[in-house]
Amino acid sequence: MKGIITALMVSYDQDGNLNEKGLREIIRYNVDVCKVDGLYVNGSTGENFMISTEEKKEIFRITKDEVKGQVPLIAQVGSVNLREAIDLAKYATDLGYDALSAVTPFYYKFNFNEIKHYYNSIINAVDNKMIIYSIPFLTGVNMSLDQFAELFENEKIIGVKFTAGDFYLLERMRKKFPEKLIYGGFDEMLLPATVLGIDGAIGSTFNVNGQRARQIFELGKQGKIEEAREIQHVTNDLISEILDNGLYQTIKEMLKEKGVDAGFCREPMEKLSEERIAKARSIAKNHL
Template identity: 35%
Template sequence: MSIAKFQGIIPAFYACYDDKGDISEARTYELCDYLHGKGVQGVYVGGSSGECIYQSLEERKAVLGHVARRLQGKMTLIAHVGAPSTRDSVELAKHAADLGYDALSAIPPIYFKLPDSAVYRYWSEIIDSTPLPFIIYNIPQTTGYTLTTSLFRKLLENPKVIGVKNSSMPVLDIERFKNAGGDEVIVFNGPDEQFVAGRIMGAGAGIGGTYSAMPELFLQADKLVRNGRFAEAGAIQSDINDIIIALCSLDGSMYAGIKEVLRRRGVNVGGVRSPLEDISGEDAARIDAIVRQIDEAAVKHGA
């Protein structure tokens, strides 16, 4: 199966709420149009940035539908369908397939500590539920489960498994997964703070939660890596990291801060859902400074 359509910069899509905190079709379309206009290669819908664990099954289906109606045929669409139960994950997977998504992805099961055999069965049931290609999602810092290369190789025996979104922090993991999968498997860099390093070590693309706040910078970094201009790409990464550190220093959730950055850009996607914390009054000045950082970095690097 070709992995050509799964290259480049793929922002993790944010949950878009109305002023009452409900899923907003209009604001979802607004974010779709913004990202399409920026020239990103795809979107990853319903993951951590999409606040999936705080949404009902019906809400998650609605979001998948809104994005598909707006962006299908315009860019690559990846549906994250991981849920607390295999049954719900399979239901989401079938829904995404019916909507015409290009691929599925899922975190491992959460809360209970499960053996590899149970995790393998969980992913396999999702994979076997549709004809779509599948991307494993490894994010041990939030799920408590670390994907091993041995389980990765076992999952790759299914031809529908085309890669892994690796969000563990060691860049070594990207190299190991790429080494295990070879040229026909794509590894997505997960940690935005190491995008350039991850690409150099074998990641063919990136899926990230801060991409929408500064898509120009990640697109330019990706272009420079593809052209072998690693020192220049590293300089962009340094400025990206300064911005990420500033976003993480806000009193409210980083996602709330990013949504406020987008609001300053004219894209209103609402706030965040409790128990995530919204920004405080003291965050406003910090966000002004973050927007300036992004603008200055874009000019500096010709992004």
Template identity: 45%
Template sequence: MNGIMTALLTPFHDDGTLNEKGLREVVRHNIDEMQVNGLYVGGSTGESFLMDEGNRKDLLEIVKDEAGNDVTLIAQIGSLNIEEAVRLGNKAKELGYDALSAITPYYYKFSFQEIKAYYQRITEETEHPMIVYSIPALTGTQITIKDYGELLSLPNVIGVKYSDTNLSKLAKLKELYPDKVFFGGADDMLLQLIVSGADGAIGSTYSIIGKEANELFESLQKSDLENARNLQKQMNKVISILEEVGVYQSTKHVLKQLGVDAGYMKFPFREITEDEKKQVDKIVGILTLNK
């Protein structure tokens, strides 16, 4: 389990309901056009924390039905409600997802032992491979190297979605746990993450620059650092525009310009303005130029 995986967007209708047609289009675009190695379903990019359990199960079902066995599928099932997380995990396992992932418990300042108990319960009750989802910028939870070691020693915990920018910690973790899988989560640092030991990456922007990310990853496997640097520069031109306006909204807009029904955002996210759309349209020009 490695390579480039898209943190999948979730298309909604303007009333907030799931847009199944659009979701299927987004899945196929990522597999057929971006040629990513896998899909990370129901994460932050997918707005899953704004969805109820029923919608999250529907999301898992539709993606699996459309993707089949074409790529690796990882289901992000984390929730502050542990029973919901377990139910979602068992649903994903039943559907045939390759692995589960769960965000570290957030909002409350949980102790590490509480966080560990959370993962232990999910893995024990689902008995399915688990990838810890660490994103300290959003959860406020910093995990030490020692703590990671305890999590990685739990049965069925196979790795980490490392959405952090501490490269020295990542390098040390890979050195200590070479048999575990580590996915980088900062798209603008893909090159640095892979060089530091990441086995691949899971990113929001790969819905539109997945091909470039794949080529960068492959270049590093061939020790072609010059090409990898050039690709990262190209990617960062796109990423900087996305970040300026709003990554999720902007990526959905670009996909629509490319003929993919990426739908609307889920409330309380806003839609981007007409002026912002014009700014984001520069990305379409960059992508066309790079073809």
């Protein structure tokens, strides 16, 4: 489960209902066009924290059915509701997902013992593997090197999706845990993370920019830093334009420009104005 892994986008219709046809088209675009190495399902990019348990299960089911073993699948099952997380972990494991992931529990400012209990409770309930999803700027949960080490004492916890800007901690983790999988989570910092020895990256912009991400990753691994840096510059120009226009909404409009029924975002995310839709389509024409 190394390499470039897309944080999978999900298609919803104008009323916010899951659009199965569109989801299948997004999956196919990622696998067939972007040529990614795997899919990370029901993460932030899939608008996971705004949908019901049953909708999450349906997304897991559709994705597994559409992929048919072509690439590895990681199921993000994390939730503030531990019972829901365990239920989703069992469901995804029964479907045959290659690994689980779970965001650190958030909102209530849980202490580390509670966080450790959360991870061990989820992964010990199933015959599967766990990848910690660390995203401090959204959860407010910052863990130290020693705390990661304590979590990694559970052999079923095999790695971390590291969506943080603390590259000193990233370097320390790489040195201390050579056997664990470390995934970069910031697409705009893929090259420096690659130089520090990550095993792969999980990102939202890979839904449209997966091929360039692979080039950056592979060139970085080969030590061809100048070449990789030029592609990172192009990628970051693209990312800047996407962020200025609205991250998830813009990626969906870019996918539509490529013939993919990517749908809309769930409320309370806003729908783009006609002007911003035109901007998104222009970004796609200029960069894809």
